[in-house]
Amino acid sequence: MRPATPSSCSPGATEHLLSLIKSCAHDSHLRQIHARILRTRSLEEPTISLRFLSRAASASVSGGVTYARRFFSQIKNPSLAEFNAMIRAYSGSDSPAEGLYLYREMRRLGQRTDPLTSSFCVKSCIKMESLTGGLQIHGRIVRDGHQSDSLLLTALMDFYSICYKSEEACAVFDEMPERDTVAWNVLISCYLRNRRTRDVLAVFDAMIGGECGCQPDDVTCLHVLQACNSLNAVEFGGKVHEYIEERGYGDAVKLCNSLITMYSRCGSMDKAFMVFKGMRVKNVVSWSALISGLAMNGRGKEAIEAYLAMLRANVVPDDQTFTGVLSACSHSGLVDEGMLFFEGMSKDFKITPNVHHYGCMVDLLGRAGSLDQAYELILSMSSKPDSTIWRTLLGACRIHRHVTLGERVVWHLTELKAQEAGDYVLLLNIYSSVGDWEKVTEVRKFMKENQIQTTPGCTTITLNGIVHEFTVDDVSHPRQNEIYTMLDEIGSQLKIAGYVPEISSELHNLSSEEKGYRLSYHSEKLAIAFGILATPPGTTLRLANNLRICVDCHNFAKVLSSVYDRIVVIRDRSRLHHFQGGHCSCNDYW
DNA sequence: GTAGGGTTAG
Known part of the structure; x- marks a missing residue:
């Protein structure tokens, strides 16, 4: 406890200072208020010091904590509340670790701590994503007997969750009294x-x-x-x-x-x-959500219209709005429009393009066949291109069967030490699309030797609130026999309607017949067969796939939508496909 | 007694 030195300032002055702090709109005014507190020698007035510290703590990130720290260092024997206010300030600042140092200092001084102290420390650990720090605090919480404080435990749960320790988080949840x-x-x-x-x-x-x-x-x-x-x-x-x-x-x-x-x-x-x-x-987020939604659904023109309507509504676009606009252009093949928006965003709105924007542009140029221009754009980036950007270009190399650039892109990925199974699959795709089976074998061998696992394709379909999951050649579904029978039946119906398996989607060097066989059990097809089997005619089938839908499954769904008169909506990793009457909303541009 | 804690859209 601080010695009860009577404050030298009058009650009127205290009131005045308090109202100054309360109405302090700009963080920069804190400095003047600090000076005034020193001038009136009211630093020792706990009401004022606390009000000041908490005002500084809630200030914007970097500035506030500086004022708080300076102020705090002048307090002779800080009280628990003052320590808490200071730790709180640190926990919300750029230097959350300082909060933990101060907490240790408190314990060294024999200063009592309460659940709030721990709560602010947990917040610091969350910000630092420091598992060890959090574990120590957790230990302290238990030793201090604060483990029945629900708010503190909620913060602790969040901490474990953020550290991807869901079991620990659940354990804390289970132990909560309320x-x-x-x-x-x-x-x-x-x-x-x-x-x-x-x-x-x-x-x-x-x-x-x-x-x-x-x-x-x-x-x-x-x-x-x-x-x-x-x-x-x-x-x-x-x-x-x-x-x-x-x-x-x-x-x-x-x-x-x-x-x-x-x-x-x-x-x-x-x-x-x-x-x-x-x-x-409606705010900028609402408009951007709408624009990206239209973009994903292949309605590029409408996305651009929405963007123009947004400007008319005097809502200022931000970086994410442009991600939506540019992806609308790339999903709908609007090359010229995309170029214009890309140039306009920095010129008219002072938004520096980020990796997402570059990604859209590389996608846009790449799909349109301007592979060299896309490559140039990547090299011209002010920031270092990440692996996603290179992967986008690799995808374009696959579409246009560009072997040499594809190899160069993989080299860039190797340099970034960021190769993933998907990259080799794309490379395989490129080689197999030009019939270079020797290279295909080589890459396969490399993948096997280095134990590179490909992500298994997985399709889900939700019926009556139940999610059904299918993988390639899936045999785990309880109705698997019916499903395979149905799929064969669908296959023959579609063949009559002119569906021919697109064998280039199968990467192994097999006879056409074998290729067709392998393709026929892709997870998308299994899920569709199940959907046809389990729903009355006319029901829209909604599927989601974790990868990109392959050309063959795309054709399959198109023909099926007409033969079976069904709307099929498939979401793949990057967009939505609406199949109806033998057509897809993406106009085969994906 | 002062003041102070946990989750959050594109």
């Missing part, structure tokens, strides 16, 4: 981060079913919508949408933006539009 909505939200965000998306939906169901003792709030919905997005679970997303309306969250901009993204990424662009149109306040 779990409110925020605690459940952190659990959900932990599941999301650790790819346990199905569990997210289960938790939402449990919450609305009254099993958790608390109802989902707006943040819960944001998380669940993300899960629906990645699961391609548009029905469940619709359920969340209804809940949002029921709870009266319908005007929340963040939620609407999230709905737009979910619907458009699930291929329900009409619903995304409905949400968008219903918004009274």
Whole structure:
């Protein structure tokens, strides 16, 4: 405890200083206030010091903590509250580690700590992503007997989740004496981060079913919508949408933006539009979400129209808006438009192109066949091109069967030490497309020797809220016999309608017959067969694939959409394909 | 007593 030196400033002066701190709009004014506090010798007035420290802590990142640190160093015997305020300031600043040093200093001095002290330290550890730091704090929490503080434990859970320690996070959750909505939200965000998306939906169901003792709030919905997005679970997303309306969250901009993204990424662009149109306040995120949605769904012209409408609505575009606009151009082959927007973004909006923008441009130029121009663009980048950029170009080399540039790109990837299985698969594709089986064998051998595993293709289809998953040659589904029979039946129907297996999609050097056989059991086809089998005629089939859909499956879906009179929507790694009446929305441009 | 903690859209 600080000796009770009576403050030298009058009550009136104290009031005045407090109101100054309270109304301090700009961080830069903190310096003047600090000087004034020193002048009036009111540093020893705990009310003022605390108010000052917490004001500085909530200041913008770099500036505030400097004022707080300077101020704090002048306090002779800081109280627990003052220590906490200082650690809080550090935890939100660019130097969160300082908070942990101060915490150690407190313990060295024998200063008491409370759950808030630990809470701010956990925040520091989250910012630093320091697992060891967090483990130490966790140990301290237990030793100090603070393990029944729900708020502290929630922060700790979040910490484990961010460090990808979902089991530890769940263990903390299980030990919590009380779990409110925020605690459940952190659990959900932990599941999301650790790819346990199905569990997210289960938790939402449990919450609305009254099993958790608390109802989902707006943040819960944001998380669940993300899960629906990645699961391609548009029905469940619709359920969340209804809940949002029921709870009266319908005007929340963040939620609407999230709905737009979910619907458009699930291929329900009409619903995304409905949400968008219903918004009274639209911000740059809303417009960008709409633009990217249109882009992904292959509606490039409309995406550009939306962009122009956005400008008319006086909403200023940012970097992500341009990512959407440029990807719209690249997905729809709008080369000239893309070039214009790319030049305009830095000239008219002072936005420096980032890797995503360059990625779109490389994609745009590459697909259009201007491979050399795309290569030049990469070399002209001010920042070092990352592996994704090179991969984009490699993809274009595959489309245009450009062997020499493809090899050069792989060399660049090797230099970055960033080669992945997918890169070799693309290289294989290039060699096999020009019939160089010797090289194909060579690459295969290399992959085998270096134990490079390819990502298995996987397709999901959601029926009545249940996600069914298929891999190539899948035999794990309970209805596998029916599915394979159905697939054979579909195959012969489609052949009558003129479908011919596109054997270039099969990379092995086999006879055409064998190639056709191998292709016929791609996961997309299995999922489609299951969909036809399990749903009444007329039902839209919605699939999602983790890779790029191959040419053969694309043809297959096109013909099927006409022969079976079904709408098929397939989401692959980079876009959506709407098949209807024998055509695809992407116009075979992908 | 002062003041202070956890989740969050493209």
